[in-house]
Structure formats: C-alpha cells, structure tokens
Amino acid sequence: MDTFKLCPHFEAAFELLGKRWTGLIIHSLLKGAKRFSDIQDIIPNLSARMLTERFRELEKQGIVVRKVYAETPVRIEYELTEKGRELESVMQEIQKWAEKWT
C-alpha cells in the first residue's frame, strides 16, 4: 500500500469547511451580504451563539467581513471577501452531487 500523505493545504481547508454550519453560512452569503437575522432565518436550527462563533472564525480566516453602516438604527451586514466568494465553485460541485445523490 503506497504511503500517501495528506496535503496540509487541503487539511487546513477541511479544518475550516468541515466545521458544522460553516458551509451553509458561506453558501447563504454567496447570494450577497446578509444581516445576522437573515442568516438565522435561512438556517433556523443554527443558534445565535454558534452563528456568532462561526462568524468570528470566518472573519479571522479572512473569508467574511463585517460591515457597520452608521444609520439609525445601526445596520450590520456580513459579506464574503474574495477568498470567500472563490468557494462558490466548491459549493456548485456539492450542489450537483447533492441533487444526484441525496
């Protein structure tokens, strides 16, 4: 059996994408910037605490940016960065597979 080693880049990507809810959050943001409450509407089973945690991780990873609009009341939106938007092709492949096999 050939010894096959995991690519560290691939492992790092799965460390990120493999976290529960992350994929669905990214998928939702591919349609455009969303408010916190919008994501909760789209993913009802996702708690506010978990969404806060996932947004913090995604911001840290440079995949999401948090935009604050100084309106009254203040409007806060979450948006994908270029790095985040480039996950679209991954999501499209998952969608194709999902439609055929789930």
Added chain:
Amino acid sequence: MDTFKLCPHFEAAFELLGKRWTGLIIHSLLKGAKRFSDIQDIIPNLSARMLTERFRELEKQGIVVRKVYAETPVRIEYELTEKGRELESVMQEIQKWAEKWT
C-alpha cells in the same frame, strides 16, 4: 432582503460532508481502497473510535463499502462506491481553493 431558502439536498450533503474528518477520509479513499490502519496512518489525529463511527455513517449513506477478503489473516478494506467517487470533483475544487488561499 429576498427570503432565500436553503435547498434540502444541499443541506443534507453538508450535514454529511460537514462532519469532522469525513472529508479527509473520503479524500484518502479517492486514491483507492484502504485498510483501517492505512487511514489511521494518513490521518494520525483521527482516533480509532471516531474512524469506526465515520465508516459506519459512510457505509449507511452508501458512500463507502467494506470488503472482507477471506485470507489468513482476514483482510478488510474500505472502498468508495460510485456515489463516493463522484465526490472527487468537490475535493478537486477544495484542493484548488486550498492551494490558493491557505
């Protein structure tokens, strides 16, 4: 803000792929059938208990088959089904993104 609903197929696929280690296990099996110990060599941080659990889920989902060869000693290998192999394009997209962004 348009109300955008998650596709149930997509959600089901992420429910599966979004589990920790699952993606790395599938990625390892794309190189061909592997024994339990081979996967543990490839993914050192993955415990035997967790690997057993993931294999059971993947078998139940029809993504992996467990093949028993009546040799001495008995040889057991895990192999992707067609449904599993068709995840290759998803893995390739993740690899491309990972090489650019991680």
